[in-house]
Amino acid sequence: MYRLLLLGCCLFFGPTLIAQQQLPGDRNIYDAKSIGVVYDHELTFNVAIATPRNFFLGVRSGRLITYDKTRFWTLTFGDIRHSRERRENPDRVNIVNNRVSRAYVFGKQNQLYALRLGFGMKKFLSEKARERGVAIGYSYEFGPSLGILKPYYLEIEQADAAPLDVRYTGDNQAIFLNNQPNVFGASAWTVGIDEIGLRPGVHAKFATHFGFGAYDETAKSLEAGIMAEYFLGNTDIMIESELTPGVSNSPLFLSLFINFQIGKRW
Numbered sequence: 025m026y027r028l029l030l031l032g033c034c035l036f037f038g039p040t041l042i043a044q045q046q047l048p049g050d051r052n053i054y055d056a057k058s059i060g061v062v063y064d065h066e067l068t069f070n071v072a073i074a075t076p077r078n079f080f081l082g083v084r085s086g087r088l089i090t091y092d093k094t095r096f097w098t099l100t101f102g103d104i105r106h107s108r109e110r111r112e113n114p115d116r117v118n119i120v121n122n123r124v125s126r127a128y129v130f131g132k133q134n135q136l137y138a139l140r141l142g143f144g145m146k147k148f149l150s151e152k153a154r155e156r157g158v159a160i161g162y163s164y165e166f167g168p169s170l171g172i173l174k175p176y177y178l179e180i181e182q183a184d185a186a187p188l189d190v191r192y193t194g195d196n197q198a199i200f201l202n203n204q205p206n207v208f209g210a211s212a213w214t215v216g217i218d219e220i221g222l223r224p225g226v227h228a229k230f231a232t233h234f235g236f237g238a239y240d241e242t243a244k245s246l247e248a249g250i251m252a253e254y255f256l257g258n259t260d261i262m263i264e265s266e267l268t269p270g271v272s273n274s275p276l277f278l279s280l281f282i283n284f285q286i287g288k289r290w
Contacts, residue, residue, distance in 0.1 A: 063088055063239075063241070063289035063290055064087060064088055064290070065085070065086065065087055065088070065289065065290055066084075066085070066086040066087075066088065066094060066096070066243050066287065066288075066289045067083070067084070067085050067086075067243075067287045067288055067289075068083070068084045068086075068243050068245070068285040068286060068287030068288075069081075069082075069083055069084075069285070069286060069287055070082040070083065070084055070098070070100065070283055070284065070285050071283075071284050072100070072102070072281050072282060072283040072284070073281065073282055074102075074251065074279040074280065074281035074282075075107075075279045075280045075281070076105055076106070076107040076109070076279070077105055077109075078102060078103055078104060078105055078279060078281075079102055079103060080100045080101060080102020080103070080138075080140075081100065081101060081102065082098055082099055082100030082101065082102075082140075083098065083099055083100075084096050084097070084098040084099075084285065084287075085097055085098075086146065088289075091239060092147060092148040092149075092161070093145065093146070093147050093148075094145070094146040094147075095143075095144075095145055096143075096144055096145070096146060096165075097141070097142065097143050097144075098140075098141075098142045098143075098144070098165060099139075099140070099141055099142075100138075100139075100140045100142070101137065101138070101139050101140070102137065102138060103135070103136070103137050103138075104136040104137065104138055104171075104253075104261070104277055105136075105261070106132075106261040106262045106271070106273075108131075108262055108268070108270055108271045109129050109132060109261075109262070110129065110130050110131075111127050111128070111129055111130075112127065112128060112129075112130050113125065113126075113127040113128075113209070114207060114208060114209055116208065118181070118186065118187060118208060120184065120185060120186045121186045125179075125208045125209035126179075126209035126210045126211075127209060127210065128178055128207065128209050128210035129176070129210070130201075130204075130268075131200065131201060131262050131263045131265070131267070131268040131271065132176045132261065132262055132263070133175070133176055133191075133192040133200075133260060133261070133262065133263050134173050134174065134175055134176055134259075134260060134261050135173070135174045135175075135176050135261075136171060136172070136173055136174075136259055136261055137171070137172040137174070138169050138170065138171055138172070138225075138227075138253065139169065139170040139172065140167065140168075140169045140170075140227050140253075141167045141168055141169075142165035142166060142167035142227065142229065143165065143166065143167050144163060144164050144165030144166065144229070145163065145164060146161060146162075146163040146233055147161050147162060147163070148160070148161035148233070148235060149161050149162070157237070158234055158235065158236055159234075159235040159239075160232070160233070160234055160235075161232075161233045161235065162230070162231065162232055162233055163229075163230075163231050163233045163247060163249075164228075164229065164230045164231075165228065165229040165230075166226070166227065166228040166229070167226070167227065168224070168225070168226055168227075169224075169225040169226055169227045169253055169255070170222060170223070170224065170225070171222065171223030171224070171225050171255045171257075171259055172220060172221075172222060172223075173220065173221045173222070173223055173258070173259060174216055174217065174219070174220050174221075175191040175192075175216040175219050176191065176192070176210075176216075177189045177190065177191050177210070177211035177215045177216050178190055178191075178199075178200065178207050178208075178209070178210060178211060179207070179208040179209050179210070179211050180199060180206050180207060180208065181206050181207075181208045187208040187209075189211045189215050189216075191216060191219075192263060197263065197265065200263060201263065201265055201267040201268070202267070221257075223255040223256060223257045223258075223259055224255070224256050224257075225253060225254050225255035225256060225275075226253070226254055227251060227252065227253040227254075228251070228252050228253075229249055229250070229251045229252075229281075230249050230250055231247040231248060231249025231250075231281075231283065232247065232248050232249060233245060233246075233247050234246045234247070234248075240289070241288065241289050241290070242286075242287075242288060242289075243285065243286065243287040243288060243289050244285070244286050245284075245285045246282065246283070246284055246285070247281075247282070247283040247285070248280075248281070248282050248283075249280070249281060249283075250278070250279070250280055250281070251278070251279050251280075251281055252276065252277070252278050253276070253277045253278075253279075254275055254276050254277075255275050255277075256275070257275075259273070259275055260273040261273060
């Protein structure tokens with residue numbers, strides 16, 4: 025009789041206990057004592073803003089090692105600006121070609137962009153993330169960078185003629201810094217594209233990570249952190265002169281950033 029009673033209890037309560045651990049297929053088992061890996065991979069698209077007024081886009085692919093750790097690689101591309109950049113707009117019309125002037129950056133000689141390949145780790149510090157909850161952790165990344173340096177051209181007005189595209193050479197400083205009334209504005213971005221130079225470098229990032237529904241199928245997160253980047257070779261963005269006080273070019277770039285990520289796990 026005792027054995028029959030024990031067998032009946034197992035048959036009656038067993039499915040109930042198992043069912044209590046089951047959630048819909050797109051959710052993790054948050055209340056399970058042993059939290060395992062539910063998804064193996066993660067792919068997100070990133071949009072970030074950084075100081076001083078920098079912007080970059082990227083993609084990140086990760087593999088979940090445990091429920092709270094993810095190894096990843098990321099590829100991003102964005103611009104790098106100098107903290108002393110100041111935009112000016114002559115707000116004029118050239119009567120020869122009947123075209124309105126463009127805004128330009130005073131004292132700028134080059135535009136710098138960066139293509140970054142990074143390898144890193146993301147780790148959550150909280151043990152669980154309830155449905156619609158936020159899991160807090162950190163991430164770090166390091167890897168090679170490729171600096172893309174493009175000359176910055178200005179349109180210089182001429183008497184009874186269309187503006188002339190001119191780049192800074194060191195010998196024409198008076199045109200760029202002294203004779204500002206002659207500057208019509210910035211040249212089109214395509215001007216000087218055939219003069220692009222490449223600069224190898226390295227970068228590193230460290231960020232606080234906020235995962236929204238950190239273990240759900242849809243990956244949604246925000247990162248806030250610091251990035252350091254160093255390039256070999258000349259990466260001068262601004263003209264160093266008495267007419268540009270406080271301007272100093274360095275191969276080391278430090279910035280704070282906020283990175284928005286959205287994607288999918290599977």
